[in-house]
Every structure is written in C-alpha cells, then in structure tokens.
Amino acid sequence: MSPLRLGTRGSALALAQSRAVADAVQAATGRQVELVEVVTAGDRSSAPVHRLGVGVFVSALRDALVAKEIDFAVHSYKDLPTAGQDGLLIAAVPPREDPRDALVAQDGRTLAELPPGSTVGTGALRRIAQLHALGLQLTVTPIRGNVDSRIRRVSGPEPDLDAVVLARAGLVRLGRTEEITETIDPMLMLPAPAQGALAVECRSDDSDLVDLLAVLDHPPTRAAITAERALLATLEAGCSAPVAAYAVLAEGELDSSGASGGDEIYLRGAVISPDGSRDLRLSRTGTPAEAEKIGKALAADLLDLGADSILGTPTDSGARTQHLGATE
Known part of the structure; x- marks a missing residue:
C-alpha cells in the first residue's frame, strides 16, 4: 500500500506540525505517511499578514488537494477562511495546544516590566490592537x-526589538518554550479564534481516508473551535482582523443529587480597534452541542454594541476617544 501524501508548508513550524500529525496517523492506523512541501502565496510575500488577505497560507494546499497531488493537508486552523471549500472536509481536529500568546523579551522581562517606548514586534493586527489597548505606551x-x-530580532547579535509576541503553541511545537519570558494571561490578551489548533483536511469524497483520519479528532477541541469560528464568521471578519475569541470547556455544576449537569462551553470574544482605543469584550456560555449557536449569539451581542464600526476602522486611523466596553 502506497504511503499517504501529506501536504504542508515548508516552514519549520508547519513541518513540525505536519510531522506530528503524520506520526499520529501512523501510530493509530499503521499507514505510512510522506510529507509533500507546497509553497503558498503567503510564503512568497513579505507584506504584513493583515494586508495579505484571508487564506493566503491555505489556497495552494487546497489546490493541491483538489488536483489530487496530495491526499490530505495540515493547516494552522486560525489561517483557514471561515467559509469551507466545496469538495473538501475537515476530517479531524486534533487536541489543541496551549492557545495563549507568549512574550519573548530582552533581559527576561514581562509586558509590565517593559519601559514606556519599548519596541514590540508582532505579525497580527489582533495582537497590535490589544497591545495598544493595554495602555503601556x-x-x-x-x-x-x-x-x-x-x-x-530580540535575542540575536544585532537586536532591533525589545520584545516580540508569538503564539505559545508554535514555540511549544518547535521546542523553544525556554525562550518565553511571559505567557500572556487571556484576561490581558485574548488569542485569535482557533489559535493553537490544527485542521486536518482531505477530499470529502475520499470516504476511506475520512474514516481513517477521524481517529485523530478531539471532540472538545472541535467544539471550542466551532464556537470561536462561528463568532468570527458572523462578524464577517477574516483571520487577520482584530477579533479575538477563546472558548473553554468545563464540567458542568453538580445538581442536587450530585450528578454532573454535563460539559459547558465558556466563550469570550473581543473586537478591538487597531489603535486600541475602542475595545468590546463579552462572553456567553452553553453546551458543546450549542457551540455554533453560542458563537453566533456572542457575535450578535458584539454587533449590537457597535462591533461593526470598530471592524470598519482603517488600520492607519488616528486616536479615537470613544470607548466601548472594558479592557480586561
């Protein structure tokens, strides 16, 4: 039986993620997996991520799937457009890595220890907006x-930044957690929808492979991601927009008989203007079966309070004085 062809971007992180999935497939099913590197438009461009558009790291992998050049692909779930693609299916969502953001700073500093005027680099508009919202100058x-x-750029021989903010999940997968100087509390900086999660995608008509990959699926992670991405889709915002969401599954409270009321999703969402001056944060709860409904409802709550006007704010806007909601 020929090996399964797993499409992946060629970056160190993408390769680490894909190798982990390949190893999991082989361990669970006995099928051999070979990696096939695919160059995406995002890899060829040096423009800021939020200017490249939704799906810039995804389209080439999906094209290769449709053309049957590969059998399945591994994506960072947060890079996927919220709309699915005809003929393709997310066959598995493996257990999520820690979704929080992480700081790597000179001299082992935390965010609060960075002096005013310190230069912090990050690739995400969501992080830029929330860093401004913290008011740390x-x-x-x-x-x-x-x-x-x-x-x-922080710890090299010729550093030009005081700190960078990255996804903790990526540093974990690359074995570089010792360089983290602070794992940022979600109360200060909510992660991107689906941050830390992987999406394993294949052709929907490949029923044997769909069944084979299902062994990797982790229902609690899929429910959390469903809630977060339903919020993003309802806001009609792309993966690079200043929208944050974080869903946590917890066991329900015990009833009078001592029996558990079942698992519960607690979803937090935020919409932040790029300059950080307008910041909406709300939350909702429900059951895992209601994950999509919870995300849509929380998005509607945010829209009712003016989230659409925040999302419409140009990235180069000046300071605003209007504040909506509270900065956690």
Whole structure:
C-alpha cells in the first residue's frame, strides 16, 4: 500500500506540525505517511499578514488537494477562511495546544516590566490592537518572518526589538518554550479564534481516508473551535482582523443529587480597534452541542454594541476617544 501524501508548508513550524500529525496517523492506523512541501502565496510575500488577505497560507494546499497531488493537508486552523471549500472536509481536529500568546523579551522581562517606548514586534493586527489597548505606551510594529527570524530580532547579535509576541503553541511545537519570558494571561490578551489548533483536511469524497483520519479528532477541541469560528464568521471578519475569541470547556455544576449537569462551553470574544482605543469584550456560555449557536449569539451581542464600526476602522486611523466596553 502506497504511503499517504501529506501536504504542508515548508516552514519549520508547519513541518513540525505536519510531522506530528503524520506520526499520529501512523501510530493509530499503521499507514505510512510522506510529507509533500507546497509553497503558498503567503510564503512568497513579505507584506504584513493583515494586508495579505484571508487564506493566503491555505489556497495552494487546497489546490493541491483538489488536483489530487496530495491526499490530505495540515493547516494552522486560525489561517483557514471561515467559509469551507466545496469538495473538501475537515476530517479531524486534533487536541489543541496551549492557545495563549507568549512574550519573548530582552533581559527576561514581562509586558509590565517593559519601559514606556519599548519596541514590540508582532505579525497580527489582533495582537497590535490589544497591545495598544493595554495602555503601556509601547511602540508596536508589524513584523513578518518565521519564528526563528522574529526571535533573533530580540535575542540575536544585532537586536532591533525589545520584545516580540508569538503564539505559545508554535514555540511549544518547535521546542523553544525556554525562550518565553511571559505567557500572556487571556484576561490581558485574548488569542485569535482557533489559535493553537490544527485542521486536518482531505477530499470529502475520499470516504476511506475520512474514516481513517477521524481517529485523530478531539471532540472538545472541535467544539471550542466551532464556537470561536462561528463568532468570527458572523462578524464577517477574516483571520487577520482584530477579533479575538477563546472558548473553554468545563464540567458542568453538580445538581442536587450530585450528578454532573454535563460539559459547558465558556466563550469570550473581543473586537478591538487597531489603535486600541475602542475595545468590546463579552462572553456567553452553553453546551458543546450549542457551540455554533453560542458563537453566533456572542457575535450578535458584539454587533449590537457597535462591533461593526470598530471592524470598519482603517488600520492607519488616528486616536479615537470613544470607548466601548472594558479592557480586561
């Protein structure tokens, strides 16, 4: 039986993620898996991520799937457009890595220890907006590049940044957690919808492979991601928009007989203007079966309070004085 062809981007992080999935497939099913590197438009561009558009790291992998050049692909779930693609299916969502953001700073500093005016680099508009919203008087600059090149700008021989903010999940998967100087509390910085999660995608008509990959699926992670991405889709915002969401599954409270009331999803969402001056944060709860409904309802709550006007704010806007909601 020929090996399964797993499509992946060629970055160190993408390869680490794909190798982990390949190993899991082989361990669970006995099928051999070979990696096939695919270059995406995002890999060829040096423009800021939020200017590249939704799906820039995804389309080439999906094209290869449709053309049957690969059998399945692994994506960072947060990079996927909220709309699915005809003929393709997310066959598995493996257990999520820690979704929080992480700081790598000179001299082992935390965010609170960075002096006013410190230069902090990050590639996500969501992080830029939330760093501004903290009111720490930091100079925040958009950066591109892989994890290694970003960290070198802080700890390399010729550093030009005081700190960078990255996804903790990526550092974990690359074995570089010792370089983290602070794992940022979600109360200060909510992660991107689906941050830390992977999406394993294949052709929907490949029923044997759909069944084979299902062994990797982790229902609690899928429910959390469903809630977060339903919020994003209802806001009609892309993966690079200043929208944050974080769903946590917890066991329900015990009833009078001592029996559990079942698992519960607690979803927090935020919409932040790029300059950080307008910041809406709300939450909702429900059951895992209601994950999509919860995300849509929370998005509607945010829209009722003016989230659409925040999302319409140009990225180069000046300071605003209107404040909606509270900065956690």
